[in-house]
Amino acid sequence: MKTKEKTLSDKMNDEFAKDFEDGTIPECKCHRCGAELNNKRIVWLELDNETDLFHKLEDFPEDGISQGCFKFGSACATAQLLETKMELEDGK
Numbered sequence: 001m002k003t004k005e006k007t008l009s010d011k012m013n014d015e016f017a018k019d020f021e022d023g024t025i026p027e028c029k030c031h032r033c034g035a036e037l038n039n040k041r042i043v044w045l046e047l048d049n050e051t052d053l054f055h056k057l058e059d060f061p062e063d064g065i066s067q068g069c070f071k072f073g074s075a076c077a078t079a080q081l082l083e084t085k086m087e088l089e090d091g092k
């Protein structure tokens with residue numbers, strides 16, 4: 001039997017689901033637009049304090065300083081990552 005390896009985002013989702021269900025975290029909103037999110041379909045992005053840019057958890061730069069993980073809807077996550085990409089290309 002094959003077990004699917006959990007990504008970092010999956011682990012964040014699991015942790016969040018627990019806190020959300022027991023009320024530790026009362027709301028589930030998109031960091032970018034403030035829309036209510038389906039708590040089963042969150043996209044987590046990690047903020048680099050050094051550059052103020054968001055990254056996928058898997059792609060977080062080694063020399064970055066994490067300011068924590070934030071919740072996004074999938075469209076907003078895509079837009080946010082595009083901004084990161086453009087910002088990084090600009091800086092080159």
Ligand SMILES: [Zn+2]
Pocket residue numbers: 030031032033034035072073076
């Ligand atoms: Zn959003």
